[in-house]
Every structure is written in structure tokens, then in C-alpha cells.
Amino acid sequence: MQFQFLGTGNAAQVPCYGCRCPACERAMNVTTFRRGPCSAKIQVGEKNILIDAGHTNLTERFPVGTINTILLTHYHMDHVQGLFPLRWGKATPIPVIGPDDKEGCDDLFKHPGMLHFLPAPECFKPLYLLGIEITPVPLNHSKPTVGYFFNDGESSLAYLTDTLGLPEKTMDFLQQQRPDIVIIDCSSPPKPNPRNHNTLNEALDIIEHLAPQKGYLTHISHELDAFLLSANYPLPDNVIVAADNEKIDTTENMT
Amino acid sequence: MQFQFLGTGNAAQVPCYGCRCPACERAMNVTTFRRGPCSAKIQVGEKNILIDAGHTNLTERFPVGTINTILLTHYHMDHVQGLFPLRWGKATPIPVIGPDDKEGCDDLFKHPGMLHFLPAPECFKPLYLLGIEITPVPLNHSKPTVGYFFNDGESSLAYLTDTLGLPEKTMDFLQQQRPDIVIIDCSSPPKPNPRNHNTLNEALDIIEHLAPQKGYLTHISHELDAFLLSANYPLPDNVIVAADNEKIDTTENMT
Numbered sequence: 001m002q003f004q005f006l007g008t009g010n011a012a013q014v015p016c017y018g019c020r021c022p023a024c025e026r027a028m029n030v031t032t033f034r035r036g037p038c039s040a041k042i043q044v045g046e047k048n049i050l051i052d053a054g055h056t057n058l059t060e061r062f063p064v065g066t067i068n069t070i071l072l073t074h075y076h077m078d079h080v081q082g083l084f085p086l087r088w089g090k091a092t093p094i095p096v097i098g099p100d101d102k103e104g105c106d107d108l109f110k111h112p113g114m115l116h117f118l119p120a121p122e123c124f125k126p127l128y129l130l131g132i133e134i135t136p137v138p139l140n141h142s143k144p145t146v147g148y149f150f151n152d153g154e155s156s157l158a159y160l161t162d163t164l165g166l167p168e169k170t171m172d173f174l175q176q177q178r179p180d181i182v183i184i185d186c187s188s189p190p191k192p193n194p195r196n197h198n199t200l201n202e203a204l205d206i207i208e209h210l211a212p213q214k215g216y217l218t219h220i221s222h223e224l225d226a227f228l229l230s231a232n233y234p235l236p237d238n239v240i241v242a243a244d245n246e247k248i249d250t251t252e253n254m255t
Numbered sequence: 256m257q258f259q260f261l262g263t264g265n266a267a268q269v270p271c272y273g274c275r276c277p278a279c280e281r282a283m284n285v286t287t288f289r290r291g292p293c294s295a296k297i298q299v300g301e302k303n304i305l306i307d308a309g310h311t312n313l314t315e316r317f318p319v320g321t322i323n324t325i326l327l328t329h330y331h332m333d334h335v336q337g338l339f340p341l342r343w344g345k346a347t348p349i350p351v352i353g354p355d356d357k358e359g360c361d362d363l364f365k366h367p368g369m370l371h372f373l374p375a376p377e378c379f380k381p382l383y384l385l386g387i388e389i390t391p392v393p394l395n396h397s398k399p400t401v402g403y404f405f406n407d408g409e410s411s412l413a414y415l416t417d418t419l420g421l422p423e424k425t426m427d428f429l430q431q432q433r434p435d436i437v438i439i440d441c442s443s444p445p446k447p448n449p450r451n452h453n454t455l456n457e458a459l460d461i462i463e464h465l466a467p468q469k470g471y472l473t474h475i476s477h478e479l480d481a482f483l484l485s486a487n488y489p490l491p492d493n494v495i496v497a498a499d500n501e502k503i504d505t506t507e508n509m510t
Contacts, residue, residue, distance in 0.1 A: 011339075011340070011343055012340075012343035012344070013340060013343075016343060016344060016345055017314040017319065017340075017341060017343070017344030017345070017346060017369075018319040018344045018345045018346030018369075019344070019345040037340075056311040056336070059268075059272040064272065064273040077339045077361055077362070078339070078340075081311070081336060081339060084266075084332045084333070084336060085266070085267075085268060085272075085292075085333075086272060088266055088267035088268075088271060088272070089267070089271060089272030089273045089274070090271055090272070090273045090274040091272060091273030105361060106332055106360060106361045107332070114272075114273075
């Protein structure tokens with residue numbers, strides 16, 4: 001499986017409108033430092049599994065027939081806003097899998113259009129798409145939220161956002177599975193009493209506990225980018241600050 | 256005042272994802288035929304009054320300080336989706352004026368960020384922005400919705416979407432005001448039992464009743480574009496099918 005980050009920013013994105021901090025200035029001047037809505041894709045041949053749908057130009061990015069399924073972590077707007085224009089398309093329905101959240105977002109469930117919202121899968125029970133075993137795992141957030149553990153038999157990857165820490169059961173499950181790659185919500189610099197999202201402290205702690213070959217930080221705020229710029233903060237060797245459009249060839253990570 | 260359409264499409268936009276109708280094929284090949292989310296701006300010097308916020312790249316289109324106020328017609332997603340990324344900006348709060356709708360859209364009222372939602376103004380009672388008299392008028396839609404009548408002392412313009420027909424009081428008010436320009440919801444070709452939006456029949460009827468110098472059709476579906484293409488439907492001389500980015504110099508319309 002080929003994994004690619006489509007967006008690595010938090011809801012404010014980078015640059016944040018009107019902000020003149022060094023991270024936002026840098027992102028205004030150099031587009032590769034910009035961060036769009038936190039989302040990703042896993043590609044198998046010409047088919048894609050999207051993880052979240054925060055980009056609002058999915059209809060331009062993905063020709064008809066190339067989206068196999070959309071996996072949602074949760075129904076906050078920055079993770080689902082791309083579904084609103086997409087739903088009115090004229091094409092084969094796209095299955096959407098997400099957490100058990102009766103509210104969803106705005107009128108998505110009332111007017112799904114070409115989106116086919118499937119019943120929420122049970123956590124820790126694998127489902128299979130394009131030959132990949134995908135296991136939803138519960139996360140700690142302000143709305144029902146799941147992460148996903150992907151295993152294609154050659155390599156494995158855990159995508160864990162949005163979350164503050166991990167529920168004990170999720171940590172136990174992932175410690176058993178030993179993912180090669182861990183992608184984790186890391187929204188802000190260290191700060192006291194974080195809410196709903198990891199700071200750098202929690203993110204590094206989770207990566208240390210799961211001991212993957214590589215840990216990627218995502219859902220990044222301009223404050224975290226500015227902190228990393230100014231502090232020249234030493235990250236562990238296996239930790240990478242993800243970038244928009246960055247690809248991970250998971251087969252490279254096999255031992 | 257200088258008026259410009261920012262978008263003239265309905266929620267599906269044109270081209271509609273996956274559609275191969277002549278209107279969508281044309282829009283895929285020639286970008287000037289594309290239609291984005293129905294919205295507009297009125298510019299006075301370097302300041303802008305936005306009418307609706309369906310474009311999701313407002314932060315790129317409008318440098319900080321150039322949005323004076325956002326006028327909302329209603330809180331359907333295709334008219335407000337651009338507010339979600341905008342709200343997390345770091346800049347002087349932007350006043351937002353809209354209809355009396357306690358629900359709003361998703362969590363906009365709960366987490367307004369840099370948006371300053373003002374109490375809904377009374378219909379038929381003018382407010383003043385950038386030297387323009389602006390009068391909200393009620394419309395007929397599936398959510399509380401208002402149109403706006405603009406008068407800068409030299410010329411006048413009524414922006415009326417989304418609506419099916421016009422409430423009697425709104426028609427009476429506008430017939431008294433005699434707007435130079437009428438911009439009207441015209442979502443579909445003629446069809447029986449329309450709901451929530453004008454078809455071409457209602458739109459032309461309203462323009463005939465208000466007798467402006469120019470009537471512009473907006474909130475256009477790919478079905479209407481395809482109908483107009485195939486039928487070579489004769490429109491009255493004063494009726495124009497609006498295009499994205501089209502400008503109206505209202506002073507040209509003075510008698």
C-alpha cells in the first residue's frame with residue numbers, strides 16, 4: 001500500500017489567516033510549508049481509500065471512479081467539509097465509513113446524495129478493502145472519533161487523529177500489533193492542560209510507547225510549526241514532522 | 256458601488272462531479288463556464304461587502320482587512336462553507352449579518368472565532384455600510400432566508416437568492432423601490448411543482464414584475480445550463496445568465 005498525506009494542518013491551517021508568525025510567513029512565501037486540512041489517502045493501483053475529507057476540491061483531485069471508500073475519523077467540519085460539494089455528483093455511490101455518531105455533520109445524513117454512509121463498524125473488528133485489513137480503534141476527542149490500523153500483510157500503519165492520548169484499550173491493541181508506522185495528532189507545542197488534541201508531549205510519549213520504525217506528526221498548528229522553528233527542538237530519530245503531499249512507501253519500513 | 260459575482264452555481268456547482276451532460280462537458284473544457292458556490296461582493300474602494308461565503312478559499316481571495324462585512328442570505332452549507340476555515344484567522348473580527356436562524360450551520364455560533372455574528376436585522380429596515388443603504392427582505396426557502404436591496408443613491412440592486420417566488424411583502428417593497436438591477440435565484444429549467452428554488456418560469460416572472468433595467472439569473476444548475484444550450488431558449492432582452500466573476504458597473508444602468 002502507498003500512503004500519502006493530503007493535508008497535515010489543524011482547522012486553522014498554515015498559514016493561518018492574518019497571522020504574521022515566522023511559520024505563517026514562511027508558509028506564505030514557500031508553498032511546500034503550507035498545511036491543508038488533515039487528511040490522507042492509501043492508494044492501491046488506481047483506487048484510493050481516503051482518510052477524512054477536509055479538502056474542498058476532492059472533485060478535482062480524484063477523477064470519477066478513483067475513490068474506493070472514504071474512512072472518516074470523525075464528523076468535525078475540518079475533516080468532512082469536502083463531502084458537501086462531492087455528494088451532489090452523478091456517479092456510482094461512494095461508501096463512507098465512520099464512527100458511531102448519530103449527529104454526523106450538518107445535513108450530511110439527511111441529504112447524502114451520492115455518498116453511501118455505512119453503519120459504523122465495530123472497533124477492534126477488522127474490515128477488508130482493496131486487500132488491506134483495516135481495524136478501527138477508539139480515540140479520545142470531543143466528538144466520537146476513531147483511528148485506523150492498516151495491515152496489508154507486508155507492513156502496517158496506524159493513523160491516529162484527532163486524539164488526546166489514547167484510550168487504554170487502543171494502546172493495548174496497538175502495542176500487540178506493533179505498527180511499522182504511527183501517524184499521530186500533534187496539534188500544539190507543549191502546554192499545560194491540553195484539551196482534545198495531543199501536544200508534542202503526548203504525541204512523543206505515544207510514539208515511544210508504540211516504538212514504530214517511524215512516527216509522523218500531523219494535525220499541526222502554526223503555533224507548533226513556529227515552536228519547532230524557534231526552539232530547534234530535538235526530535236527522536238524516528239520522528240518526522242509530516243508535510244502535505246508527503247508519501248510513505250510502507251514497504252521500505254519492513255525489517 | 257461595484258458589484259461582482261463570485262459564484263453563480265447551485266450546490267452541485269458546474270461541472271457537476273461525474274456528469275457528462277453538454278453543460279458539464281463544456282465547463283470541464285472551458286473554465287469560464289464553470290460555476291462555483293453562489294456568492295458575490297460589492298466593492299467600495301479597497302473594502303468589500305461579501306454576499307454569502309460559499310467559496311472555501313476566501314482567505315486567499317481577500318487579504319486581511321479587505322472584508323468589511325459578510326451578509327448571509329441563509330445558513331445552508333453551500334452559502335457558508337467558506338466561513339469554517341476563515342473563522343480561525345488572527346485578525347480584526349469580521350461582522351457577519353444574516354437572517355434570524357438560531358441553528359445557523361454546524362458549530363459556527365458555538366465557535367465563531369474571528370467572526371462576529373451580529374443580531375439579525377429587522378426586515379425592511381435599512382442598515383448602512385460603506386455609504387450604501389442595505390435593506391434585508393424575506394424570501395421563500397427551506398431555511399430562514401433573506402435577500403438584500405442595495406441603494407447607493409445613484410443606483411440600486413436587489414440580490415434575491417435562495418427563493419421560490421417572492422413573499423407578497425417583498426414583492427410590494429421591491430415594486431415600490433424599482434431596483435435598476437435584479438439578481439434572482441434561477442436554479443432549474445421549467446418543471447412542475449418546484450420546491451425551494453425558482454425555475455426559469457418563476458425567475459422570468461419576477462423580473463417581469465419588477466421591470467429592472469437588467470435582470471441576472473444566478474444559483475444555476477448544470478441542468479439549466481444544458482437546457483439553455485439545447486433549447487436555444489429565447490430570453491427577454493433585459494435578462495442575462497450571470498457568469499462567475501462577472502462585474503456589474505451599476506452606474507451604467509442609470510436612466
